[in-house]
Each structure stands twice: as C-alpha cells, then as structure tokens.
Amino acid sequence: xxxxxxxxxxxxxxxxxxxxxxxxxxxxxxxxxxxxxxxxxxxxxxxxxxxxxxxxxxxxxxxxxxxxxxxxxxxxxxxxxxxxxxxxxxxxxxxxxxxxxxxxxxxxxxxxxxxxxxxxxxxxxxxxxxxxxxxxxxxxxxxxxxxxxxxxxxxxxxxxxxxxxxxxxxxxxxxxxxxxxxxxxxxxxxxxxxxxxxxxxxxxxxxxxxxxxxxxxxxxxxxxxxxxxxxxxxxxxxxxxxxxxxxxxxxxxxxxxxxxxxxxxxxxxxxxxxxxxxxxxxxxxxxxxxxxxxxxxxxxxxxxxxxxxxxxxxxxxxxxxxxxxxxxxxxxxxxxxxxxxxxxxxxxxxxxxxxxxxxxxxxxxxxxxxxxxxxxxxxxxxxxxxxxxxxxxxxxxxxxxxxxxxxxxxxxxxxxxxxxxxxxxxxxxxxxxxxxxxxxxxxxxxxxxxxxxxxxxxxxxxxxxxxxxxxxxxxxxxxxxxxxxxxxxxxxxxxxxxxxxxxxxxxxxxxxxxxxxxxxxxxxxxxxxxxxxxxxxxxxxxxxxxxxxxxxxxxxxxxxxxxxxxxxxxxxxxxxxxxxxxxxxxxxxxxxxxxxxxxxxxxxxxxxxxxxxxxxxxxxxxxxxxxxxxxxxxxxxxxxxxxxxxxxxxxxxxxxxxxxxxxxxxxxxxxxxxxxxxxxxxxxxxxxxxxxxxxxxxxxxxxxxxxxxxxxxxxxxxxxxxxxxxxxxxxxxxxxxxxxxxxxxxxxxxxxxxxxxxxxxxxxxxxxxxxxxxxxxxxxxxxxxxxxxxxxxxxxxxxxxxxxxxxxxxxxxxxxxxxxxxxxxxxxxxxxxxxxxxxxxxxxxxxxxxxxxxxxxxxxxxxxxxxxxxxxxxxxxxxxxxxxxxxxxxxxxxxxxxxxxxxxxxxxxxxxxxxxxxxx
Numbered sequence: 001x002x003x004x005x006x007x008x009x010x011x012x013x014x015x016x017x018x019x020x021x022x023x024x025x026x027x028x029x030x031x032x033x034x035x036x037x038x039x040x041x042x043x044x045x046x047x048x049x050x051x052x053x054x055x056x057x058x059x060x061x062x063x064x065x066x067x068x069x070x071x072x073x074x075x076x077x078x079x080x081x082x083x084x085x086x087x088x089x090x091x092x093x094x095x096x097x098x099x100x101x102x103x104x105x106x107x108x109x110x111x112x113x114x115x116x117x118x119x120x121x122x123x124x125x126x127x128x129x130x131x132x133x134x135x136x137x138x139x140x141x142x143x144x145x146x147x148x149x150x151x152x153x154x155x156x157x158x159x160x161x162x163x164x165x166x167x168x169x170x171x172x173x174x175x176x177x178x179x180x181x182x183x184x185x186x187x188x189x190x191x192x193x194x195x196x197x198x199x200x201x202x203x204x205x206x207x208x209x210x211x212x213x214x215x216x217x218x219x220x221x222x223x224x225x226x227x228x229x230x231x232x233x234x235x236x237x238x239x240x241x242x243x244x245x246x247x248x249x250x251x252x253x254x255x256x257x258x259x260x261x262x263x264x265x266x267x268x269x270x271x272x273x274x275x276x277x278x279x280x281x282x283x284x285x286x287x288x289x290x291x292x293x294x295x296x297x298x299x300x301x302x303x304x305x306x307x308x309x310x311x312x313x314x315x316x317x318x319x320x321x322x323x324x325x326x327x328x329x330x331x332x333x334x335x336x337x338x339x340x341x342x343x344x345x346x347x348x349x350x351x352x353x354x355x356x357x358x359x360x361x362x363x364x365x366x367x368x369x370x371x372x373x374x375x376x377x378x379x380x381x382x383x384x385x386x387x388x389x390x391x392x393x394x395x396x397x398x399x400x401x402x403x404x405x406x407x408x409x410x411x412x413x414x415x416x417x418x419x420x421x422x423x424x425x426x427x428x429x430x431x432x433x434x435x436x437x438x439x440x441x442x443x444x445x446x447x448x449x450x451x452x453x454x455x456x457x458x459x460x461x462x463x464x465x466x467x468x469x470x471x472x473x474x475x476x477x478x479x480x481x482x483x484x485x486x487x488x489x490x491x492x493x494x495x496x497x498x499x500x501x502x503x504x505x506x507x508x509x510x511x512x513x514x515x516x517x518x519x520x521x522x523x524x525x526x527x528x529x530x531x532x533x534x535x536x537x538x539x540x541x542x543x544x545x546x547x548x549x550x551x552x553x554x555x556x557x558x559x560x561x562x563x564x565x566x567x568x569x570x571x572x573x574x575x576x577x578x579x580x581x582x583x584x585x586x587x588x589x590x591x592x593x594x595x596x597x598x599x600x601x602x603x604x605x606x607x608x609x610x611x612x613x614x615x616x617x618x619x620x621x622x623x624x625x626x627x628x629x630x631x632x633x634x635x636x637x638x639x640x641x642x643x644x645x646x647x648x649x650x651x652x653x654x655x656x657x658x659x660x661x662x663x664x665x666x667x668x669x670x671x672x673x674x675x676x677x678x679x680x681x682x683x684x685x686x687x688x689x690x691x692x693x694x695x696x697x698x699x700x701x702x703x704x705x706x707x708x709x710x711x712x713x714x715x716x717x718x719x720x721x722x723x724x725x726x727x728x729x730x731x732x733x734x735x736x737x738x739x740x741x742x743x744x745x746x747x748x749x750x751x752x753x754x755x756x757x758x759x760x761x762x763x764x765x766x767x768x769x770x771x772x773x774x775x776x777x778x779x780x781x782x783x784x785x786x787x788x789x790x791x792x793x794x795x796x797x798x799x800x801x802x803x804x805x806x807x808x809x810x811x812x813x814x815x816x817x818x819x820x821x822x823x824x825x826x827x828x829x830x831x832x833x834x835x836x837x838x839x840x841x842x843x844x845x846x847x848x849x850x851x852x853x854x855x856x857x858x859x860x861x862x863x864x865x866x867x868x869x870x871x872x873x874x875x876x877x878x879x880x881x882x883x884x885x886x887x888x889x890x891x892x893x894x895x896x897x898x899x900x901x902x903x904x905x906x907x908x909x910x911x912x913x914x915x916x917x918x919x920x
Contacts (some may be wrong), residue, residue: 262781263326270321401637
C-alpha cells in the first residue's frame with residue numbers, strides 16, 4: 001500500500017469526521033476511489049483520533065467500560081428492554097454502531113450489547129465483519145479475553161452480547177511512565193491472552209491501548225476481535241484486506257498490506273509496552289507519510305533513553321518485539337514467560353542459585369534436565385478451554401470426575417433446595433444416566449468416586465434406614481451400602497476417599513445438638529471413626545480433600561457464612577497450616593495433579609470465579625476462569641476440570657398470612673431480598689441494583705425505590721423499629737461484622753446516613769425500641785445493648801432472637817438447621833429457654849428464614865416434595881402446623897404491622913449447569 005493510498009484514506013476520514021455520525025458511512029462510500037480505501041477509512045472512523053495521528057485532538061478514550069466516544073449513531077436504546085436484556089447506558093460508539101451496558105434479566109449478569117449500524121451501501125459487508133468478531137472471540141476462552149455470550153437479532157437490530165468489562169483502558173495509562181512492576185504484570189497477562197488466541201490460529205490484528213482494559217481487581221482483558229483473522233483460512237479477500245487496523249499500531253507488514261502472521265500482534269503489543277514504560281510512542285509522527293516511513297525503516301529509540309531504571313532484559317524484549325522482520329520477533333508465549341520472570345525476580349534468583357548448586361554437585365542427565373526446567377521460569381497460570389457439559393433445566397450440583405477422567409457423577413434437583421437425584425454422564429456422550437433416585441422429601445448429594453473408580457460415595461438425608469448418613473453404590477447403581485450414620489449430612493461439606501481405598505474423610509457434628517463441624521476419618525474395614533480437628537468457634541471445619549500424594553488434607557474453616565479460610569493438615573491429623581488468603585466465601589475447592597489448589601472464591605469480585613493457589617502459600621492466587629455468573633463446586637481429574645455455573649434472580653412477593661395467592665411486589669433483573677416492613681407499609685430491602693448489595697427503601701406499593709446505603713459489603717437482614725423511625729441491620733466486610741442504624745423520616749423515603757453502633761450480626765428490636773438484641777458470631781450468643789448507652793449484656797445462647805409484640809417472649813434460633821427456643825422475659829432471666837418441638841421436613845431452612853406473626857412462628861421449610869412444604873406457620877399455643885404458601889423458596893419472611901400479610905423473597909429464574917474445561 002502506497003503513501004498516496006493512505007493519504008486518501010486519511011482525507012476521507014478527516015472529511016467524514018466533520019459530519020454527523022449517521023451520515024459518515026454513506027459519505028465515505030460515495031467519495032472513495034476504491035473499495036479498500038472506503039473500508040479502511042471507515043475503520044479509522046471507529047478509532048479515537050489521537051490513536052491514528054497526533055495532529056488530531058479529541059478525547060483519546062473513555063474510562064469506565066470499553067468503547068470510544070459517547071455520541072450515539074442512532075436514537076438511544078438506554079432504558080429499553082430488548083429480549084431478555086434491560087439496556088442501561090451508552091458506553092461507546094463508532095461508525096459501525098453503538099455499545100451499551102445492559103443486564104441479562106434471566107441470568108442476573110451485567111453484559112455489553114454491541115449493536116450493528118449499517119450504511120445504505122455496505123450492509124452485507126458490515127454484517128459479515130460484525131459476525132467475524134463474534135466468531136473469533138467466541139472461539140476463545142481465556143480469562144484475559146472478553147467473553148462473547150451470543151449473537152442476537154431483535155427489533156433493535158443485530159447485536160453481539162458479550163462480557164461487560166469495567167475498568168480503565170490502557171489509553172489512559174499511556175500518557176506517562178508507569179511502574180515497571182505494574183507494566184510487567186499487565187504485559188504478562190496480555191501476552192498470555194495473545195498466546196491463547198495464536199494457539200487457536202487467530203490473529204487479533206488491532207492490538208492498541210483502546211482495546212486493552214485494566215479492571216479494578218488488576219485483571220487485564222483484550223477486547224474487540226472485529227479484525228481477527230483465522231490464519232490460513234480461506235476468506236473473502238474483500239473482507240480480509242479491509243479494516244486492517246489502526247495505523248500507528250500496525251506492524252510494517254500490516255501497513256504494506258502483506259500476508260500476516262501472529263508476529264503482527266507482537267509488534268503492535270510492543271508499541272503498547274513501549275508507551276506504558278516511557279509515556280511516549282516509539283514512532284512519533286505528524287503525517288501519514290512519516291508514519292509509514294518510521295514503521296518501515298526506522299528503529300525506535302532505546303527505552304533506556306527515556307528511563308534509566310529499565311532493566312536491560314525488559315529493554316531487549318521490547319525492542320525485539322519491534323523488530324522489522326516478523327520472524328525475528330519473540331512469540332507471545334515467550335513474551336509472557338520473560339515478563340513473568342521480570343515480575344518475580346526473587347523466584348528467578350532462587351532458581352539460578354539452585355542451578356549453580358546442582359552443577360557443583362553432579363553433572364548428570366537428571367541434573368541437566370532439572371536445570372532446563374528451572375531455567376524456563378515460572379509458567380503462566382493455565383487457562384481453561386470451557387464448554388457446557390449439561391443444559392438440563394434445574395440445578396446441577398457437586399460434580400466429581402472419575403479417576404480416568406471419562407465420567408462425571410453429579411446431583412440434580414428441580415430447585416436449589418429440592419430433593420436431588422444422582423446422575424452419571426460420560427464426557428463423550430449427550431445422554432445422562434440416573435444412578436440413585438432420592439426418596440420423596442429427601443436430599444442426596446456430594447458424590448465422590450472411589451480411588452479405583454468402581455464405587456461412588458454420597459451423603460443422604462433420606463429417612464431410609466438412617467436420616468443423616470453416608471452411603472456408597474457401585475457405578476452401575478447396584479449394591480447400595482450404608483457406610484456411616486452422621487449427626488448432620490450437611491451437603492455443602494463433602495467426602496473424599498484415601499488413595500489406598502481404605503478410608504474416607506468427611507465433616508460432621510459431634511451431635512445434632514452441637515452444630516459445629518469437625519473433620520473425621522473412617523476406616524472402611526473396621527468402621528473406626530477418628531476425629532481429626534476440633535474447632536473452638538464459628539461453624540467449624542468443612543469439606544476435606546486428600547492431596548494427590550495422600551499425605552495432606554485441605555479443608556475450609558467456616559467462621560460464619562462468607563467468612564471462610566483454607567487450612568492444611570497431615571492426613572492422619574496433626575498441626576494445622578493456614579493458607580494465607582483473604583477471609584471470604586469459598587464455594588468449593590479441589591487439588592490439582594501438580595499439588596496446587598483450585599478454589600471457587602470471590603477474589604477481586606462479588607462473583608465466584610475459579611482461582612489457583614500454591615498449597616505452600618507462596619505466590620499470589622491466579623485466575624483460571626471468570627464469567628458473568630458464579631463458577632462454583634470445582635472437581636479435577638488429570639487435565640480436566642468440571643464445575644457448576646450458577647445464576648439466580650430473586651424478587652419479593654407477599655401472601656396473606658392466612659394463606660392465598662402470592663403477589664409479586666418488588667422486582668428487578670437483579671437480586672431483591674430480605675424485606676422489612678414499617679408500620680406505615682414502607683419496605684426496606686436489600687438489592688444489588690447498584691452492583692453491590694445495599695439497603696433500599698420503597699413505598700407500600702413497592703415502587704420508586706431509593707438507595708440508602710453505599711457500604712459495599714454483605715448487608716444482613718434489616719429490621720424496622722416498632723415506631724417506624726429507624727432501621728437496624730448488620731454488614732460484613734473483610735471478615736468483620738458491624739451493626740448500623742439508619743434514621744428515616746416517617747411517611748417518606750428520606751433516610752439519614754448509616755450510623756455504626758457496635759460489632760455483631762442479626763440485630764433486632766425490643767418492643768420499646770430502647771435496646772437491641774444481637775448476635776456475637778464467634779460465641780454464638782444473643783446479647784442486648786441499650787441504645788441510650790451502656791454495656792452489652794449476655795442473654796442466652798443463639799444466633800438470632802425476636803421478641804413477641806407483647807414483650808413477654810423472646811424467640812431464639814440456635815442453629816442454621818432451624819431449632820427454635822422460647823424464653824419468658826417476664827421472669828427476668830430466671831428461667832432457661834424451652835425448646836419448641838416443631839414437626840418439620842428433613843431439610844429445614846436456615847435460622848434467618850423465619851419471623852413471628854402473633855402466636856405463630858413463620859418459617860421456610862425447604863423440603864418442597866415432602867408433606868411439609870414452602871412457608872409454614874407453627875402455632876405456639878395449639879401446636880398446630882399449617883402451610884401458608886407452597887413455593888420452592890420463601891426466604892427472609894417479614895410480617896406486616898397488622899399481622900395479615902407476609903412478604904418474602906424467592907428466585908424467579910435460576911439454574912445451575914455443569915461446565916467442563918481442559919487446561920491448555
């Protein structure tokens with residue numbers, strides 16, 4: 001391509017920029033001398049002007065989400081509903097169309113919608129170009145590459161639905177030098193993403209600062225595969241030669257219109273790295289001609305000219321990436337490795353010392369091979385090429401892979417808390433086979449293969465021959481055996497089998513009345529049960545897993561929900577070693593064959609993703625899979641990993657306490673839960689409408705919701721004072737629970753700022769409003785504290801307490817399994833709480849899912865298929881139990897001041913499907 005050709009492209013682009021967006025495309029096509037010039041001019045119109053030539057001046061990119069300027073090319077779609085997507089804000093636009101942030105109503109995830117806009121003369125070409133972007137990005141699955149969910153045709157036009165990447169474009173970082181540690185860390189992630197694309201024979205062809213985003217959690221994402229090309233594939237030459245990229249970030253061969261290889265991405269990436277390090281472009285130019293000359297013939301200034309602190313290895317790497325000869329540039333995988341070495345110099349130095357020691361000791365083949373492995377540096381974290389394994393409606397749960405990696409066993413139920421069955425599915429077959437069918441009213445789950453792959457162990461809450469127990473069954477479903485009876489078969493705590501097949505390890509309580517989990521091992525031949533841990537506080541120790549060599553057990557210690565910590569201990573018991581991670585939610589963990597641990601956790605996000613961490617505690621956790629839904633319950637066998645993708649949309653309903661038809665009251669595409677009713681009908685509730693869970697308030701009709709907190713933590717259930725002037729609630733952040741109070745003007749939606757009171761959870765009011773009851777989590781005790789000032793006083797053991805409206809009785813929940821007690825307050829604490837024996841199903845909901853309505857306790861029983869079902873009411877005088885409403889979930893019930901209506905939350909759209917991934 002000649003300078004004259006590019007000059008015409010530039011002149012077309014400059015003239016078109018003076019026109020309204022909707023007229024630019026037709027102008028270019030009407031005035032271009034040939035088709036290639038028209039398409040390349042349209043390509044440049046997509047870009048911020050300063051990314052093409054520095055003589056143009058405009059906003060070089062926007063911060064917040066990926067996209068260019070914010071001038072729409074068509075009437076705004078903000079606020080509309082398109083299919084299952086609720087469209088929010090315009091976040092970028094260009095000649096080809098506009099990008100909006102949106103919410104997937106069904107899956108409760110934020111997405112970006114890129115809508116195509118076609119000119120009158122080029123619609124067929126633009127559709128093909130548009131679909132190429134979707135095909136290229138969807139062919140890749142890597143944490144550093146934006147995820148494409150689907151292509152959608154609607155009344156608003158053709159759109160790509162993709163992951164919403166929020167953060168800062170690299171363009172914002174290129175104006176001045178950056179920390180070298182940060183540059184090498186960011187650069188390694190980009191190189192890993194490019195390596196993944198190149199391994200699939202995909203060339204991006206448009207690497208530049210605008211197409212790379214840095215999220216707030218430090219994860220880097222490569223965007224915009226609109227120019228991507230399958231290397232070696234047969235393509236329409238009109239398409240492959242059009243929109244060749246952004247001129248100032250092209251490789252010399254790309255600017256000349258030559259055949260491209262992955263080396264073109266390496267050159268473009270080298271330009272970006274140079275800018276991040278020095279704050280300068282390596283090829284400064286003021287005209288089309290000077291850009292082409294510098295790209296083709298001139299070497300950039302050494303990086304050290306602009307920064308004296310740049311390591312020689314980094315300078316050599318960047319200049320090598322900018323080599324004019326494509327074959328002389330390093331490959332993306334090599335770049336990632338070298339940047340990783342620069343980012344972890346202490347590890348490299350230790351490796352070199354070991355090399356010297358090995359050479360001094362012995363010059364053997366083993367030593368040489370060991371040296372070779374060490375000299376390769378730290379490998380980048382392996383990514384997962386993920387595909388769906390199941391698509392059945394309902395909830396798949398707790399998968400495990402057979403030792404040969406060929407078959408998955410998992411649980412399935414119609415809802416998260418319904419009874420479950422066990423199924424087998426071969427990874428190369430579409431059909432599933434039922435292994436064990438649960439009895440009505442029961443739940444079975446947490447299946448685990450024996451080490452020889454011949455039997456499967458699982459937990460059961462079935463009334464069949466022992467309510468809480470562990471069973472095993474042959475892989476063909478025959479020969480069921482009762483292994484051991486348990487105090488609690490809590491399904492969120494799993495089972496594992498020893499490598500010699502002689503024992504199993506599991507979590508259990510000491511007794512049903514002492515609800516704190518310990519880790520136990522069981523000798524299968526003798527039935528001898530041995531306790532391996534004995535936690536002193538919190539919910540205890542859950543979910544043990546043997547290491548690949550069978551010498552260690554990894555388990556999580558649960559202080560309270562979403563406050564977990566990972567520990568190791570010898571397989572026979574002994575000293576505990578804590579793996580240094582932030583205390584947060586761990587939704588499953590598994591050992592990898594190399595001895596690292598794979599976690600489902602919320603590092604850097606409110607969504608669970610899959611991360612790896614060294615069992616030694618050295619190094620940082622590395623992401624291997626992140627998506628817009630929770631990735632949970634991982635299991636590993638060989639190079640295969642299976643996990644569950646979960647999504648829920650909760651809304652708030654009401655139903656007469658006497659029974660009747662539920663009515664949806666408060667709804668949005670995201671979580672709305674934990675309602676609390678004021679005497680005048682106002683509703684406080686917890687919602688994720690603003691991203692993080694926050695406290696909101698609305699009128700009696702559930703409309704015009706107003707957010708009243710911005711605390712960005714796990715907000716607990718709110719309670720109104722009896723006079724309707726104050727709301728009390730707790731919030732957990734970074735493992736610390738604190739109680740807050742909010743003052744609200746009666747009859748309005750105006751509330752003051754949250755006022756911190758004291759440490760604790762589950763605060764509730766006394767009828768007089770003079771003091772609060774609350775829970776001290778570490779002690780599992782109920783205390784009360786006067787709001788006028790004074791010291792808290794211990795009342796009774798328990799997790800949550802509610803007073804009757806007449807102030808005589810204090811009702812107490814003492815365990816997550818939902819055991820209730822009642823304390824007579826008229827006797828000034830001279831009596832002990834008496835337990836209320838309530839007939840319930842085998843899977844009663846947790847302690848938070850209950851409330852009072854006069855003389856009745858309303859609670860959610862999650863055994864939907866059993867005789868007891870849905871939201872139940874137990875009369876404390878007549879001892880009668882009745883059903884208020886039959887529903888799969890009735891969480892956080894709250895009763896109106898007149899006692900006639902109960903509000904609760906339930907998931908309207910939810911599901912859990914299995915995913916399978918293979919490490920690259």
